[in-house]
Amino acid sequence: xxxxxxxxxxxxxxxxxxxxxxxxxxxxxxxxxxxxxxxxxxxxxxxxxxxxxxxxxxxxxxxxxxxxxxxxxxxxxxxxxxxxxxxxxxxxxxxxxxxxxxxxxxxxxxxxxxxxxxxxxxxxxxxxxxxxxxxxxxxxxxxxxxxxxxxxxxxxxxxxxxxxxxxxxxxxxxxxxxxxxxxxxxxxxxxxxxxxxxxxxxxxxxxxxxxxxxxxxxxxxxxxxxxxxxxxxx
Amino acid sequence: xxxxxxxxxxxxxxxxxxxxxxxxxxxxxxxxxxxxxxxxxxxxxxxxxxxxxxxxxxxxxxxxxxxxxxxxxxxxxxxxxxxxxxxxxxxxxxxxxxxxxxxxxxxxxxxxxxxxxxxxxxxxxxxxxxxxxxxxxxxxxxxxxxxxxxxxxxxxxxxxxxxxxxxxxxxxxxxxxxxxxxxxxxxxxxxxxxxxxxxxxxxxxxxxxxxxxxxxxxxxxxxxxxxxxxxxxxxxxxxxxxxxxxxxxxxxxxxxxxxxxxxxxxxxx
Ligand SMILES: Nc1ncnc2c1ncn2[C@@H]1O[C@H](COP(=O)(O)OP(=O)(O)O)[C@@H](O)[C@H]1O
Ligand SMILES: [Mg+2]
Numbered sequence: 001x002x003x004x005x006x007x008x009x010x011x012x013x014x015x016x017x018x019x020x021x022x023x024x025x026x027x028x029x030x031x032x033x034x035x036x037x038x039x040x041x042x043x044x045x046x047x048x049x050x051x052x053x054x055x056x057x058x059x060x061x062x063x064x065x066x067x068x069x070x071x072x073x074x075x076x077x078x079x080x081x082x083x084x085x086x087x088x089x090x091x092x093x094x095x096x097x098x099x100x101x102x103x104x105x106x107x108x109x110x111x112x113x114x115x116x117x118x119x120x121x122x123x124x125x126x127x128x129x130x131x132x133x134x135x136x137x138x139x140x141x142x143x144x145x146x147x148x149x150x151x152x153x154x155x156x157x158x159x160x161x162x163x164x165x166x167x168x169x170x171x172x173x174x175x176x177x178x179x180x181x182x183x184x185x186x187x188x189x190x191x192x193x194x195x196x197x198x199x200x201x202x203x204x205x206x207x208x209x210x211x212x213x214x215x216x217x218x219x220x221x222x223x224x225x226x227x228x229x230x231x232x233x234x
Numbered sequence: 235x236x237x238x239x240x241x242x243x244x245x246x247x248x249x250x251x252x253x254x255x256x257x258x259x260x261x262x263x264x265x266x267x268x269x270x271x272x273x274x275x276x277x278x279x280x281x282x283x284x285x286x287x288x289x290x291x292x293x294x295x296x297x298x299x300x301x302x303x304x305x306x307x308x309x310x311x312x313x314x315x316x317x318x319x320x321x322x323x324x325x326x327x328x329x330x331x332x333x334x335x336x337x338x339x340x341x342x343x344x345x346x347x348x349x350x351x352x353x354x355x356x357x358x359x360x361x362x363x364x365x366x367x368x369x370x371x372x373x374x375x376x377x378x379x380x381x382x383x384x385x386x387x388x389x390x391x392x393x394x395x396x397x398x399x400x401x402x403x404x405x406x407x408x409x410x411x412x413x414x415x416x417x418x419x420x421x422x423x424x425x426x427x428x429x430x431x432x433x434x435x436x437x438x439x440x441x442x443x444x445x446x447x448x449x450x451x452x453x454x455x456x457x458x459x460x461x462x463x464x465x466x467x468x469x470x471x472x473x474x475x476x477x478x479x480x481x482x483x484x485x486x487x488x489x490x491x492x493x494x495x496x497x498x499x500x501x502x503x
Contacts, residue, residue, distance in 0.1 A: 131437075132437050135384055135391060136388045150437070153435070
């Protein structure tokens with residue numbers, strides 16, 4: 001008998017929830033399009049669950065809704081808080097029916113007539129690493145800033161969805177705004193990096209070896225390129 | 235309580251076996267009952283450097299496999315009281331070391347010894363992992379060159395994340411930097427990294443700086459750990475390192491280019 005080549009287990013994932021206050025799909029399409037235009041990379045391919053708690057009595061065309069969301073490069077994966085009937089139609093359209101206990105009836109939201117996306121900025125504390133990140137190690141601060149109190153060695157990689165702060169020498173690779181965030185920064189006390197990257201723009205060591213090599217810097221994204229400036233001015 | 239010290243590096247040929255022999259012998263000279271274990275299965279050269287290769291009957295793998303008991307395999311050093319060697323096998327392959335087997339042997343040794351010095355093979359494969367997994371302290375042996383420093387950095391990362399102490403969330407493995415084959419002339423010429431360069435990158439406490447020395451070659455050719463050559467620069471540098479390991483503060487020697495006298499300049503030194 002051959003060895004089992006997989007493992008099946010439960011896990012928790014963060015999904016975005018699209019809470020509908022109206023069944024007007026045309027208006028929804030327009031408003032969503034505007035919203036996404038503000039931060040396209042953030043939403044690109046994002047798995048979305050549609051919360052139906054405020055439109056349980058409405059007739060919704062899930063196939064249409066699904067293709068409309070896909071067209072906006074979102075990835076609809078399921079529905080929650082729908083009526084029995086809606087759940088059946090959603091399933092037939094290839095969506096999962098998910099259990100969701102919170103916000104079952106948005107009492108105040110009911111009064112709103114047009115569709116809107118409720119966006120919450122969830123603040124996660126930075127991840128702090130005490131000591132050197134060594135060659136061969138990788139640290140990923142998901143959805144938060146990363147602070148390294150020490151150096152990042154050659155062959156080490158530090159990644160953050162927010163900013164990267166290094167209180168030491170950056171000799172390895174640093175990646176900020178990894179999921180797409182153009183205001184992310186990389187700060188380090190001494191720049192000797194193999195690679196720096198922000199929101200998809202990157203520079204390798206060769207391009208970094210200018211006036212700021214070996215000094216304390218801030219690296220930002222400007223006009224789809226990177227800009228390095230001295231951290232201590234004057 | 236017995237201490238397990240691994241002598242490790244990542245890179246080969248940097249002086250791990252030379253250092254294991256010197257440090258093990260140095261600890262025994264200080265009166266601690268010490269065993270040096272050769273983890274380099276298949277290569278076996280600790281016994282050569284210790285000059286006991288003709289006395290090997292049973293080895294580490296025999297003990298793990300239950301083919302001999304510890305007392306049959308341990309070789310007592312003829313020069314230094316309280317010093318023992320557990321040799322590696324020349325004939326087995328590296329997979330002969332199992333984690334359970336190694337742990338069993340270490341636990342048995344701990345009952346009887348003060349220090350257990352593990353001479354690690356090169357690389358970051360199973361054999362090297364096995365040598366460092368159970369360590370309480372690590373002596374990271376490094377040459378003053380870029381590739382050696384990078385490999386040592388890698389090893390420090392592994393000690394931090396994959397040792398038994400790391401996995402069980404205990405106090406982390408105590409790390410020491412041992413800079414070996416240090417050649418002040420080549421450092422001065424910029425051909426080698428300086429002590430400061432290496433320390434800045436690795437950021438761990440410096441245990442010793444062993445100069446590149448003819449005495450090491452003569453010592454290993456005659457099967458004698460270099461620390462027993464108390465006249466030699468390398469022997470003295472290892473003794474200094476032992477004293478630091480035992481908590482003393484000792485000034486560093488042999489860091490600068492020796493000013494050659496007229497005699498040496500004419501006849502070479
Ligand atoms: N301080 C030193 N000066 C000169 N040669 C040295 C020194 N230390 C080690 N060597 C030599 O380097 C070679 C490799 O040493 P060894 O201890 O076997 O390294 P490893 O165990 O790390 O592979 C040997 O030939 C040894 O004699
Ligand atoms: Mg060796």
